[in-house]
Amino acid sequence: xxxxxxxxxxxxxxxxxxxxxxxxxxxxxxxxxxxxxxxxxxxxxxxxxxxxxxxxxxxxxxxxxxxxxxxxxxxxxxxxxxxxxxxxxxxxxxxxxxxxxxxxxxxxxxxxxxxxxxxxxxxxxxxxxxxxxxxxxxxxxxxxxxxxxxxxxxxxxxxxxxxxxxxxxxxxxxxxxxxxxxxxxxxxxxxxxxxxxxxxxxxxxxxxxxxxxxxxxxxxxxxxxxxxxxxxxxxxxxxxxxxxxxxxxxxxxxxxxxxxxxxxxxxxxxxxxxxxxxxxxxxxxxxxxxxxxxxxxxxxxxxxxxxxxxxxxxxxxxxxxxxxxxxxxxxxxxxxxxxxxxxxxxxxxxxxxxxxxxxxxxxxxxxxxxxxxxxxxxxxxxxxxxxxxxxxxxxxxxxxxxxxxxxxxxxxxxxxxxxxxxxxxxxxxxxxxxxxxxxxxxxxxxxxxxxx
Numbered sequence: 001x002x003x004x005x006x007x008x009x010x011x012x013x014x015x016x017x018x019x020x021x022x023x024x025x026x027x028x029x030x031x032x033x034x035x036x037x038x039x040x041x042x043x044x045x046x047x048x049x050x051x052x053x054x055x056x057x058x059x060x061x062x063x064x065x066x067x068x069x070x071x072x073x074x075x076x077x078x079x080x081x082x083x084x085x086x087x088x089x090x091x092x093x094x095x096x097x098x099x100x101x102x103x104x105x106x107x108x109x110x111x112x113x114x115x116x117x118x119x120x121x122x123x124x125x126x127x128x129x130x131x132x133x134x135x136x137x138x139x140x141x142x143x144x145x146x147x148x149x150x151x152x153x154x155x156x157x158x159x160x161x162x163x164x165x166x167x168x169x170x171x172x173x174x175x176x177x178x179x180x181x182x183x184x185x186x187x188x189x190x191x192x193x194x195x196x197x198x199x200x201x202x203x204x205x206x207x208x209x210x211x212x213x214x215x216x217x218x219x220x221x222x223x224x225x226x227x228x229x230x231x232x233x234x235x236x237x238x239x240x241x242x243x244x245x246x247x248x249x250x251x252x253x254x255x256x257x258x259x260x261x262x263x264x265x266x267x268x269x270x271x272x273x274x275x276x277x278x279x280x281x282x283x284x285x286x287x288x289x290x291x292x293x294x295x296x297x298x299x300x301x302x303x304x305x306x307x308x309x310x311x312x313x314x315x316x317x318x319x320x321x322x323x324x325x326x327x328x329x330x331x332x333x334x335x336x337x338x339x340x341x342x343x344x345x346x347x348x349x350x351x352x353x354x355x356x357x358x359x360x361x362x363x364x365x366x367x368x369x370x371x372x373x374x375x376x377x378x379x380x381x382x383x384x385x386x387x388x389x390x391x392x393x394x395x396x397x398x399x400x401x402x403x404x405x406x407x408x409x410x411x412x413x414x415x416x417x418x419x420x421x422x423x424x425x426x427x428x429x430x431x432x433x434x435x436x437x438x439x440x441x442x443x444x445x446x447x448x449x450x451x452x
Contacts (some may be wrong), residue, residue, distance in 0.1 A: 014040020015302030015314030016139030058189025151235030349412025352400035
């Protein structure tokens with residue numbers, strides 16, 4: 001049978017674009033791609049990139065205070081949100097065009113409209129055009145979830161926060177994951193009075209307990225009102241602002257309410273169910289280790305599969321798919337030892353197992369330290385850094401590394417190489433410290449703080 005395409009990709013985010021580019025540019029496949037929104041997907045347009053730029057912007061308030069402590073004479077000034085937003089939007093336009101240029105150079109055909117699956121070898125576009133294809137890849141990502149409470153329309157999500165017309169004076173962030181905690185810190189850094197509600201016992205569930213406790217304490221010390229064990233019952237618009245009525249009986253007034261209570265796979269309305277593609281409990285597309293669904297010609301990568309929802313993971317999944325299907329190079333992406341970072345203030349970098357996960361598997365040693373770093377100590381701030389290694393008693397391998405510090409994301413990327421290679425605690429010990437640095441503590445912790 002003759003097809004219009006060898007591969008048709010639905011979704012122009014990181015995973016879909018990588019798969020399309022490799023299949024076409026590296027392996028010579030005829031590829032079409034449909035994206036109903038902006039090219040670049042969640043990460044580039046409404047996620048990692050604009051969020052990190054906002055985090056940079058919010059971090060300058062503390063940097064200005066430090067500069068004064070170091071002898072610089074600076075005049076006071078307020079953060080100009082409209083000016084920053086204009087610069088941010090220009091940068092996102094530039095990045096989107098770069099994505100489009102990459103696809104064009106790889107020989108792809110791009111359709112700027114919604115697409116869905118008609119049968120295992122046919123997709124339909126919003127304008128009614130039908131295209132046949134040997135393989136279909138779903139890479140439609142995720143979408144913010146807002147619970148069905150009265151007044152939910154008064155809240156915004158991380159999708160909209162980059163386009164606020166003005167910066168609020170008082171903000172409520174609902175949620176305790178990395179997105180919620182990051183935006184709580186970002187808004188605080190921009191001068192907003194921030195309150196954070198999380199229904200669980202501690203923010204950043206899934207990360208090492210000691211590390212996430214350290215982050216929570218640091219956020220509170222900076223002036224963010226973190227309330228755990230509390231949730232919103234309803235939101236009400238009143239003359240003074242948005243009132244959040246909470247499970248503890250409180251009613252607090254805010255100018256903005258940001259919901260960051262998780263994201264759900266964006267798989268609805270793609271025509272998958274009637275073809276027999278299995279969806280999971282949260283609507284995720286169920287795939288095997290090759291990213292293949294229960295329909296052999298249909299594959300899925302990225303957040304829509306709800307495996308590990310990180311941009312670099314989606315990229316690796318997309319690349320592995322293209323190499324396997326079009327490059328005759330069977331490649332599985334193993335979802336293990338994936339480093340990650342939470343861009344709070346301070347940042348939390350993590351790779352490998354948490355203490356809680358490791359001690360459930362075998363006897364371990366914990367090496368940990370907490371100290372005031374030189375830079376902020378001189379500036380008379382009370383900030384503390386935390387370093388932690390989780391070590392197997394039997395093999396001496398470092399099973400996990402957790403860092404809470406400024407630029408922890410930069411540090412954990414390098415530590416992840418050693419951990420991924422199977423470095424032992426003695427390998428760390430044999431490494432000469434770079435002094436004076438925060439990271440030297442990773443190789444100077446000689447005695448365990450506890451055996452578990």
